[in-house]
Amino acid sequence: MFTLQLLGTAAGGGFPQWNCACALCDLSRRDPVRCTPRLQLQAVVRSQGRNVLLNAGPDLRVQIEATPTLQPRPENGRRNTPIDAIVLTSADLDQVLGLLLMREFQPLRVYATPLVRRVLEANSFFRMLERVPQQLTWVAMLPGEPFELLPGVTCTAIPMSDDLPYYAKSFGASAEPGQAVVGLILASEGKKVVYTPAVGQISEALYQGYAAADAIAVDGTFWSDDELQRAQPGTPLAREIGHVPMSGEDGMMAQLAKLRGPRKVFVHLNNTNPILDRQSDERKAVLAGGWEIAEDGWEL
């Protein structure tokens, strides 16, 4: 059996965002009970005292120091960590920058698709993780091929998108389809959790994965397709940057309305999403629709 814990539930930039004084960010600074600040997305899979991080976000150092189960223990020597490995679901900066915070000559095992590995290895900053032999061990993760993540816990990547982040556009994902962004199916005897913080569309395979799960952590970045544009003209639509919005006839809630088996949990909330305000109508609609809205620290 395993636990998936959410150490951060905000999208990139966190909540509030450093340069944002919108009604929501402002409210979170004035009334953190009504509109609670959130760290950037980070999850960890825990089983029998061992941990595997799902991605490595920019707030990782703070999240480790706030989570005793992720801290080193003096009885295990001067330098040690209960973190066995990291699984990367994309090469997005918000999912990989934390790796650069984990570079104190500590051996790390990183599961990534060959495409994501290629993108990151090409970046000079990652040489900081290659200073001593075996500092970084890459393990190829191929969509559809289950592997053992922790004893008794398997992980299977689901292809989600071929869109590489802006900084890596020159790579081209066509030679390795389905590897730019993946979701994860985590399974042990009697438990299945699907982790999909970025959902650009719901394929039949993804829907079937959701239907077979006990809990699903689903992309809750945006409430509506145009909310980023309304906050800042000239920015893209939600669907253009790989996120199905929650609301609307073709939104996430509508598409998954008939899914009644799993616990349905929204994660990766952008600072523009009105559900961040506990008193908003949008939040009430989400809860009334049978969804949960994750808080930092929650366990699935």
Added chain:
Amino acid sequence: MFTLQLLGTAAGGGFPQWNCACALCDLSRRDPVRCTPRLQLQAVVRSQGRNVLLNAGPDLRVQIEATPTLQPRPENGRRNTPIDAIVLTSADLDQVLGLLLMREFQPLRVYATPLVRRVLEANSFFRMLERVPQQLTWVAMLPGEPFELLPGVTCTAIPMSDDLPYYAKSFGASAEPGQAVVGLILASEGKKVVYTPAVGQISEALYQGYAAADAIAVDGTFWSDDELQRAQPGTPLAREIGHVPMSGEDGMMAQLAKLRGPRKVFVHLNNTNPILDRQSDERKAVLAGGWEIAEDGWEL
């Protein structure tokens, strides 16, 4: 007049460090009053409500949200920041990663030497700061040439070292000597502060800069030359990685013993430095020697 505030005073990795269970890191987790946790190095120069960051460290998001004077204000529009610019003293990851956290389409002005700019612009991650026109404006900072940082506040870079960080070794600093690592002299009418978190040696020019200052923030990374090696065999000596240790006949305190004018403050404390323990003999020796040991939040 200006204020230099220290938002973080630990060296890279912070204190405690994520994978370290040494006596000091362990003590800081058990007894944070005696051995207080510290965020990674970050400073800000403030004058008349405007701010310039000195470097941009990995903990910057947390530091901004803990510092109301650095937060956007709703009366200035949805997206805004009281941060005018960032001055980089090196291309070290611990001094630049925060720039990648400030990428929400916000125009930024960055002062850096041409060498540091060249190193960073070559890194693909920095394309995330070039998504809209004028997002990032580089201003060339040349050692020895004063420039106006804020109204009435000048800044002058002092050459400190030609050592580029490990990830950028291939660049070679020889064509642009004195540009890999710099210190900063900040001056306004009636006030002079020198900011030198990395001091590999004390040149005559640097000593004269210190002597003319009201306050100096000085490299306090290591107490002794071999403390990193004692914590983890195979790692380098303090002096090999550009840090004069505090103690010893040729240490920082000995070399600056005759300097009686300025307030002398140690910053950039590594997690191995025994002065982090308020009850240590080393800390008492530092204080008895006329030095101060900076705490997060202090103002100079």
